Amino acid sequence: MxxxxxxxxxxxxxxxxxxxxxxxxxxxxxxKAAAGRFFASGADRVVVKAQVLVGGRGKAGGVxxxxxxxxxxxxxxxxxGMDIKGITVRKVLVGAAADIVKEYYxxxxxxxxxxxxxxxxxxEGGVEIEEVARQNPGAIHRVSADPExxxxxxxxxxxxxxIGLRDPLLNPFVTIAQGLYATMKAxxxxxxxxxxxxxxxxxxxxxxxxxxxxxxDAKITLDDSGLARHPGLEALRDLDEEDPTDAQARxxxxxxxxxxxxxxxxxxxxxxxxxxxxxxxxxxxxxxxxLDVGGGARHETVRGAMDLILADAKVKAILVNIFGxxxxxxxxxxxxxxxxxxxxxxxxxxxRIVGTNAAEAARLLxxxxxxxxxxxxxxxxxxxxxxKAAAR
Amino acid sequence: MSILVGRDTLLVVQGITGRExxxxxxxxxxxxxxxxxxxxxxxGGQTAIDGTVPIFDTVAEAAxxxxxxxxxxxxxxxxxxxxxxxxxxAGIRTIVCITEGVPALDMISVVEAVRRAGARLIxxxxxxxTSPGQAKVGIIPASIHKPGRVGVVSRSGTLTYExxxxxxxxxxxxxTCVGIGGDPIIGTTFLDVLKLFRDDPDTDAIVMIGEIGxxxxxxxxxxxxxxxxxxxxAAFIAGRTAPxxxxxxxxxAIISGGSGTAAEKIAALEAAGVRxxxxxxxxxxxxxxxxxxx
Numbered sequence: 087m088x089x090x091x092x093x094x095x096x097x098x099x100x101x102x103x104x105x106x107x108x109x110x111x112x113x114x115x116x117x118k119a120a121a122g123r124f125f126a127s128g129a130d131r132v133v134v135k136a137q138v139l140v141g142g143r144g145k146a147g148g149v150x151x152x153x154x155x156x157x158x159x160x161x162x163x164x165x166x167g168m169d170i171k172g173i174t175v176r177k178v179l180v181g182a183a184a185d186i187v188k189e190y191y192x193x194x195x196x197x198x199x200x201x202x203x204x205x206x207x208x209x210e211g212g213v214e215i216e217e218v219a220r221q222n223p224g225a226i227h228r229v230s231a232d233p234e235x236x237x238x239x240x241x242x243x244x245x246x247x248x249i250g251l252r253d254p255l256l257n258p259f260v261t262i263a264q265g266l267y268a269t270m271k272a273x274x275x276x277x278x279x280x281x282x283x284x285x286x287x288x289x290x291x292x293x294x295x296x297x298x299x300x301x302x303d304a305k306i307t308l309d310d311s312g313l314a315r316h317p318g319l320e321a322l323r324d325l326d327e328e329d330p331t332d333a334q335a336r337x338x339x340x341x342x343x344x345x346x347x348x349x350x351x352x353x354x355x356x357x358x359x360x361x362x363x364x365x366x367x368x369x370x371x372x373x374x375x376x377l378d379v380g381g382g383a384r385h386e387t388v389r390g391a392m393d394l395i396l397a398d399a400k401v402k403a404i405l406v407n408i409f410g411x412x413x414x415x416x417x418x419x420x421x422x423x424x425x426x427x428x429x430x431x432x433x434x435x436x437x438r439i440v441g442t443n444a445a446e447a448a449r450l451l452x453x454x455x456x457x458x459x460x461x462x463x464x465x466x467x468x469x470x471x472x473x474k475a476a477a478r
Numbered sequence: 479m480s481i482l483v484g485r486d487t488l489l490v491v492q493g494i495t496g497r498e499x500x501x502x503x504x505x506x507x508x509x510x511x512x513x514x515x516x517x518x519x520x521x522g523g524q525t526a527i528d529g530t531v532p533i534f535d536t537v538a539e540a541a542x543x544x545x546x547x548x549x550x551x552x553x554x555x556x557x558x559x560x561x562x563x564x565x566x567x568a569g570i571r572t573i574v575c576i577t578e579g580v581p582a583l584d585m586i587s588v589v590e591a592v593r594r595a596g597a598r599l600i601x602x603x604x605x606x607x608t609s610p611g612q613a614k615v616g617i618i619p620a621s622i623h624k625p626g627r628v629g630v631v632s633r634s635g636t637l638t639y640e641x642x643x644x645x646x647x648x649x650x651x652x653x654t655c656v657g658i659g660g661d662p663i664i665g666t667t668f669l670d671v672l673k674l675f676r677d678d679p680d681t682d683a684i685v686m687i688g689e690i691g692x693x694x695x696x697x698x699x700x701x702x703x704x705x706x707x708x709x710x711x712a713a714f715i716a717g718r719t720a721p722x723x724x725x726x727x728x729x730x731a732i733i734s735g736g737s738g739t740a741a742e743k744i745a746a747l748e749a750a751g752v753r754x755x756x757x758x759x760x761x762x763x764x765x766x767x768x769x770x771x772x
Contacts, residue, residue, distance in 0.1 A: 196582050196583070201590070233586050234587070271583060274582075309581050310725075311579045311581045314555075315556075343721070343724050343726070355634060355637060356689075357632075357716045360716040360719075360727075361640070361758065364740075366719075367719045376726055409636040409639045411635065411636060412498070412617055441639060462757065463757050
């Protein structure tokens with residue numbers, strides 16, 4: 087589950103990391119009021135940042151500076167409602183603009199190959215780490231945390247030294263790196279990224295100029311499998327950005343991803359669902375969705391899945407592909423028959439059910455006069471032909 | 479011979495009294511697997527599966543008193559890491575965890591403990607392991623198998639069934655079919671299974687079913703290029719048309735930052751001399767083209 091920058095910053099703050107203050111605003115007046123408070127506490131300029139769960143908001147014009155509360159209001163007004171990669175901006179983060187001396191990248195990920203939490207750092211901060219990895223892989227430094235003892239101070243220090251940090255910023259870096267690791271553990275996150283981690287110039291308590299490291303941005307994704315033991319984190323799910331069909335699918339226990347094609351797919355198992363999409367494409371069609379009904383789907387799930395598929399007006403044909411193991415073919419067939427009796431519109435469908443209780447499923451489907459297929463390839467070809475015929 | 483499970487397997491089922499545990503234990507026994515024990519803390523001394531399988535309170539007792547050397551876990555995600563560690567502590571050498579939805583951070587610690595103990599964990603979130611004609615541990619349907627000499631390894635569940643069914647339909651039997659699981663952190667990787675198949679005198683050819691996400695297929699390809707040149711191999715990679723940045727059902731199946739794509743994996747496999755199918759139904763033909771004769 088992806089969470090917004092403001093929520094990610096709250097999680098970092100909870101682990102004691104240095105994150106400059108911010109406010110979240112939902113309309114231009116709130117932006118102006120928030121900006122006013124930052125100017126009153128000494129800010130020269132404020133930054134207004136779109137809160138969306140997609141990357142590249144800076145390039146899309148979703149991050150802007152303002153020198154007065156009125157300018158902040160105008161800037162906020164231009165960002166709120168903006169479309170960034172298909173997402174409408176509904177809220178912005180407002181904070182004092184930092185006087186940035188240098189930007190770094192620091193991230194914690196779950197590394198599959200080493201089966202460890204790996205901390206990555208780069209002196210090339212502020213740009214996408216994938217971009218750095220492509221163009222200058224040597225600029226990314228890594229250390230693996232010990233599965234038992236965690237990220238040790240000497241490891242974090244070596245990372246800080248590798249990106250060029252020295253006294254007095256080295257020890258704060260160690261604290262921040264260990265804080266990222268702690269944030270990951272505390273929340274069952276699978277990614278915690280601070281980009282940029284920045285050296286900023288400010289005036290200290292004594293009025294003298296000083297430099298310190300702060301987390302200017304934050305990106306966290308949570309492991310869906312860990313959410314059950316962090317009930318509080320569920321509240322961070324941004325329903326504004328979630329497709330309503332996603333919420334419906336989640337309730338049904340279905341994995342559903344909306345795509346742009348015309349052939350609705352209902353499959354059991356994620357790998358087989360991907361393969362079914364791939365074959366639709368291979369035979370010249372376009373899948374309308376990825377849909378995994380999961381193991382042991384019963385007829386209510388099948389009916390719910392059919393509703394999700396039909397809710398997409400672009401769907402011209404439906405391909406049902408079930409390889410029964412835990413899932414019983416006759417249950418799925420009964421669900422399909424029931425769904426057809428209730429569905430909002432008539433769409434041609436081809437059904438392939440093999441494995442557990444396939445013979446009983448075949449009998450039910452034959453009685454109900456469903457179009458069926460034996461092999462996966464045949465099912466995909468038929469669905470593509472149906473979609474093409476319906477489009478004519 | 480076969481790998482991981484076989485005639486020597488003496489199985490303890492952790493969670494034998496649960497719905498899935500009982501159902502699949504019956505199927506394993508019907509297939510001829512030696513199920514010597516089940517565990518259900520607090521019900522030790524009772525029996526399961528119509529009085530045929532003794533229930534123990536702990537895996538340690540099942541190992542000591544019934545001689546169990548392999549375990550299979552049908553315990554909900556919240557208890558699965560503990561179940562794995564209990565098996566490790568009891569000296570079980572081969573542990574198969576079917577459970578899905580185990581948090582990745584838990585698995586980092588668990589996999590480390592398994593490694594230190596010198597045990598082997600298959601999964602989690604996997605369909606299990608079958609050595610056709612010998613033993614079936616997990617949920618892979620018995621009907622799709624045929625004994626033979628092709629080793630099958632896969633990250634997926636039902637897609638594995640599809641591939642194995644295609645092989646059986648073409649008359650190509652299997653030595654062992656291993657579902658390694660679709661999670662980011664798993665106990666046994668493609669690479670581990672390829673090494674086992676290489677060293678197995680009863681495996682003459684290999685089928686590998688991968689999917690988008692991670693780099694395990696690329697690592698397997700590098701191993702194949704170096705150590706499996708003479709072995710007929712065919713592969714299938716699911717997710718050629720998957721959109722980047724979306725998790726395709728399995729926690730591990732995601733194209734992120736432009737890496738983990740099907741195209742990269744297919745290229746790596748082909749460069750290693752592995753034939754890659756456009757559909758799982760083509761796998762038997764590709765194995766024959768690679769020189770395999772059943």
